[in-house]
Amino acid sequence: MTPTREILWNINALGPILLYSLMAIPFVFLAFGLARRVRMWRQGQPEDRFDRLGSRIWHAVVMSILHGRIVRRRNLAGGLMHLAIFVGFVTLFIGTVIVMIEADITVPLFGVSFYRGDFFLGYKLAMNLAGVLLILGALAALYRRTVRRPATLDTAGDDIVILAFLIVLSVQGFALQALRMAVTEDPWGRWSFVSYPMAVALSGLPEGWLRGIHLANWYVHFLTNFVFLSYVAYSKMIHPFTSFANVVFRRHQPRGALEPIENLEEAKVLGVGKLEDFTWAQLLNVDACMHCGRCLEYCPTFTTGKPLRPRDLVLELAGYMADRGGIFSGELGQGENSARYRWGAGPDRELIPEVVTPAELWDCTTCGACMEQCPVYIEHVPLIVGMRRNLVLERGEFPEEVTAVFTNLERLGSPYQFPPNQRAAWTKKLDQPVPEMAEVAARGEEVEVLFWVGCLGSFDARNQRTTVALARILQAAGIRFAILGKEECCTGDPARRIGNEYLAQMMAQQAVETLNTYNVKKVVTACPHCFNAIKNEFPQIGGNYEVIHHSQLIHQLLAEGRIQLDPDSALARGKVTYHDPCYLGRYNGEYDAPRAALAALPGLELREMRRNRHASFCCGGGGGRLFMEETRGTRINQARVREAMDTGAELLAAACPFCMTMFEDGIHGVGAEESFTVLDLAEIVAGSMIAPTSPAGGDARPEAATPDRQE
Amino acid sequence: MLTGRYGITSAAAVVVGIALILLSELGGVHAARVFGTALISAGGIALGVLVGLDQPRRSTGLARLRAWRVSLGILAAAITVVPVVVALAAALVALPGAADDGRGGTAVLGTLIALLMLVAAVGCFVLAVRAIRRAARPVTPGDPASAGEE
Ligand code: SF4
Numbered sequence: 001m002t003p004t005r006e007i008l009w010n011i012n013a014l015g016p017i018l019l020y021s022l023m024a025i026p027f028v029f030l031a032f033g034l035a036r037r038v039r040m041w042r043q044g045q046p047e048d049r050f051d052r053l054g055s056r057i058w059h060a061v062v063m064s065i066l067h068g069r070i071v072r073r074r075n076l077a078g079g080l081m082h083l084a085i086f087v088g089f090v091t092l093f094i095g096t097v098i099v100m101i102e103a104d105i106t107v108p109l110f111g112v113s114f115y116r117g118d119f120f121l122g123y124k125l126a127m128n129l130a131g132v133l134l135i136l137g138a139l140a141a142l143y144r145r146t147v148r149r150p151a152t153l154d155t156a157g158d159d160i161v162i163l164a165f166l167i168v169l170s171v172q173g174f175a176l177q178a179l180r181m182a183v184t185e186d187p188w189g190r191w192s193f194v195s196y197p198m199a200v201a202l203s204g205l206p207e208g209w210l211r212g213i214h215l216a217n218w219y220v221h222f223l224t225n226f227v228f229l230s231y232v233a234y235s236k237m238i239h240p241f242t243s244f245a246n247v248v249f250r251r252h253q254p255r256g257a258l259e260p261i262e263n264l265e266e267a268k269v270l271g272v273g274k275l276e277d278f279t280w281a282q283l284l285n286v287d288a289c290m291h292c293g294r295c296l297e298y299c300p301t302f303t304t305g306k307p308l309r310p311r312d313l314v315l316e317l318a319g320y321m322a323d324r325g326g327i328f329s330g331e332l333g334q335g336e337n338s339a340r341y342r343w344g345a346g347p348d349r350e351l352i353p354e355v356v357t358p359a360e361l362w363d364c365t366t367c368g369a370c371m372e373q374c375p376v377y378i379e380h381v382p383l384i385v386g387m388r389r390n391l392v393l394e395r396g397e398f399p400e401e402v403t404a405v406f407t408n409l410e411r412l413g414s415p416y417q418f419p420p421n422q423r424a425a426w427t428k429k430l431d432q433p434v435p436e437m438a439e440v441a442a443r444g445e446e447v448e449v450l451f452w453v454g455c456l457g458s459f460d461a462r463n464q465r466t467t468v469a470l471a472r473i474l475q476a477a478g479i480r481f482a483i484l485g486k487e488e489c490c491t492g493d494p495a496r497r498i499g500n501e502y503l504a505q506m507m508a509q510q511a512v513e514t515l516n517t518y519n520v521k522k523v524v525t526a527c528p529h530c531f532n533a534i535k536n537e538f539p540q541i542g543g544n545y546e547v548i549h550h551s552q553l554i555h556q557l558l559a560e561g562r563i564q565l566d567p568d569s570a571l572a573r574g575k576v577t578y579h580d581p582c583y584l585g586r587y588n589g590e591y592d593a594p595r596a597a598l599a600a601l602p603g604l605e606l607r608e609m610r611r612n613r614h615a616s617f618c619c620g621g622g623g624g625r626l627f628m629e630e631t632r633g634t635r636i637n638q639a640r641v642r643e644a645m646d647t648g649a650e651l652l653a654a655a656c657p658f659c660m661t662m663f664e665d666g667i668h669g670v671g672a673e674e675s676f677t678v679l680d681l682a683e684i685v686a687g688s689m690i691a692p693t694s695p696a697g698g699d700a701r702p703e704a705a706t707p708d709r710q711e
Numbered sequence: 712m713l714t715g716r717y718g719i720t721s722a723a724a725v726v727v728g729i730a731l732i733l734l735s736e737l738g739g740v741h742a743a744r745v746f747g748t749a750l751i752s753a754g755g756i757a758l759g760v761l762v763g764l765d766q767p768r769r770s771t772g773l774a775r776l777r778a779w780r781v782s783l784g785i786l787a788a789a790i791t792v793v794p795v796v797v798a799l800a801a802a803l804v805a806l807p808g809a810a811d812d813g814r815g816g817t818a819v820l821g822t823l824i825a826l827l828m829l830v831a832a833v834g835c836f837v838l839a840v841r842a843i844r845r846a847a848r849p850v851t852p853g854d855p856a857s858a859g860e861e
């Protein structure tokens with residue numbers, strides 16, 4: 001006897017007639033919902049995301065199947081839960097298609113049956129396994145949402161209904177199989193390891209009852225499937241479609257590069273003031289959110305109780321878009337799609353401030369933790385900066401403190417009120433002179449590398465110490481370098497992230513012109529913000545250079561033995577923890593070089609903070625926040641300092657002047673000046689250098705670093 | 712849209728598809744089923760896409776659906792769950808009879824599985840009804856600025 005089963009067992013002709021005829025209904029609903037969404041996205045501005053379509057689709061398929069960004073070490077339980085639901089659901093869907101191919105195509109058209117024998121037994125096993133996975137995954141999700149309720153999960157009715165649907169559909173499937181097998185008593189029934197014991201239990205009932213209950217369940221099962229399919233496009237369950245589309249059409253530019261406003265002088269729209277000002281891909285972005293809340297986990301604003309919650313910002317935008325697109329009501333102006341959110345609903349709201357508030361927009365540090373965590377590549381920062389641009393450029397609305405920054409940038413080329421001719425004032429603290437590019441060029445010489453000092457490194461007294469330390473390292477290693485001196489200006493990073501694209505472009509243009517005038521090939525900088533702008537944004541306007549961060553250069557110099565460290569250095573002793581700057585780590589993927597540089601000092605014991613590397617926690621200074629008051633929630637820099645102190649370290653190693661400023665303030669804020677110190681990596685290394693023998697070297701000890709270390 | 716060429720073609724595809732299904736099931740021409748299914752699916756998708764891409768317009772039918780959504784949701788949840796609850800409950804009731812035929816252990820295991828599934832199904836029903844009622848609550852416009860301070 002060949003193992004197989006009768007498809008549509010116990011079902012008379014009415015069953016398939018209803019099943020196939022009613023099939024049109026879920027397809028209409030599903031297609032309507034998807035098309036309505038496409039229509040909504042098309043309200044956005046044009047943007048070319050169709051390049052390399054094949055590889056885009058392939059990547060999305062691989063990401064979906066492997067759950068690459070969903071199952072992560074830090075989200076293992078949630079990731080595996082989703083994987084179980086995904087694998088279970090997809091396998092059961094494929095199983096249904098296989099049955100349809102057998103029943104509707106191969107048998108009636110070609111007289112060929114493949115749904116038998118070993119294939120059939122394997123199929124039964126796989127389907128039972130899939131059903132179990134789906135039920136367990138969905139139960140775990142329900143448990144998380146209704147019992148555990150982590151702070152990052154916001155559960156709406158829809159989330160519960162979807163999970164209930166999945167569980168009930170699977171239970172119906174098992175019940176149907178058990179009822180059938182209770183009557184047919186298949187000798188191979190054991191392969192259905194879940195349904196079989198139920199079939200045995202049910203076999204005590206009269207056959208008529210079993211058939212009756214089976215028939216009722218069959219009809220209800222297919223109707224439940226149809227209702228579920230019809231519901232998909234109007235619920236969170238749309239995410240397999242929208243998230244997949246979002247992964248296909250994700251931005252391929254470096255993550256650290258914000259798109260400039262093209263032809264700024266002639267642009268009709270400055271930033272995003274209304275929904276239609278987003279690009280279509282950004283509208284798809286917000287529609288792809290699957291409400292997982294991962295973007296909240298490392299978000300400094302959420303964790304310090306500020307209004308900005310990246311997930312909610314995205315969902316509010318999505319709800320607003322649905323309201324305006326009439327996605328649920330089929331009637332423009334009648335939707336209440338954002339009813340799941342707190343702030344009201346309806347399409348007649350103004351984007352800013354009624355859907356997204358200025359407070360939310362200004363609180364963002366652009367740290368990128370949300371984008372790093374988001375499993376479906378939603379890019380919150382470009383959305384936020386787009387709206388900031390509108391506030392700044394169209395409405396002239398921005399935090400008061402920023403006014404001086406803009407004025408200084410415009411007049412002096414830096415956010416600070418220092419004249420450009422003071423940019424090189426720090427060089428006086430060095431024994432050896434530091435040449436400026438203008439002199440080098442005048443002598444007809446060339447340098448190996450241009451040292452881009454940055455505004456904080458040039459003017460801020462605390463950060464000047466890092467600058468001096470780095471210069472000493474460069475000199476000790478015998479590197480021919482120069483600075484731009486008074487010709488250096490801001491890269492435009494703070495202005496761009498605050499939303500003043502006009503100033504940002506002006507600064508960047510000026511910087512690129514200067515660099516190109518001197519035919520600069522390689523740039524080193526101690527500032528990850530400058531590093532990111534020069535590396536990722538300057539190419540947008542014709543500035544192409546090899547850019548290295550000082551941590552990378554220091555690591556390289558140590559590896560090549562070009563600088564020697566004193567293993568008994570008093571400075572480099574004890575426990576140290578390292579803070580990953582967002583614009584070095586998350587935006588540019590450099591996590592190892594700073595750690596390797598620290599590891600070169602055997603007296604230092606590196607203690608990692610709980611949130612480190614790609615899951616690092618922002619210092620609170622990015623996105624122009626360094627220049628703004630922190631009036632809402634608790635202080636981000638203090639939260640990070642406390643986390644650093646929790647490691648037991650006495651020294652915090654920084655690699656960014658913004659972080660340095662925030663941490664100095666944070667240490668003061670938590671009252672830990674006596675017990676905890678922050679030093680830049682360059683200060684630690686320079687302070688531990690053995691005086692070089694190279695003729696280019698001078699005294700390797702940074703005059704400022706050592707005394708500051710609290711022993 | 713629906714009255715246009717594509718709309719009429721799509722609707723016609725669905726109608727012809729249904730006719731083919733009738734032919735397949737009542738006339739015994741099973742080879743017609745796949746073509747009927749294909750026409751119904753394609754017609755349904757095309758209709759959905761056409762309406763979806765069209766300008767949103769007032770629809771009293773949808774407005775009525777919205778108005779009744781809580782009752783409809785609860786009714787649908789009940790219809791969905793009742794037959795499977797009956798099936799699973801039947802497994803519990805049938806246990807004494809099934810245990811007699813030498814497969815007692817398997818029958819007990821089956822009853823246990825049925826019981827767990829029963830609990831899951833009923834639990835899902837309760838949670839879904841609560842969720843449906845909650846989701847239908849009117850929105851109270853709030854102050855976005857205070858959202859972070861709740
Ligand atoms: S960029 Fe950082 S601060 Fe801004 S929303 Fe994302 S995680 Fe929060």
Ligand code: SF4
Pocket residue numbers: 288289290291292293294295296310311314370373374375376378
């Ligand atoms: S934006 Fe991304 S990470 Fe945040 S809730 Fe949505 S899908 Fe999850």
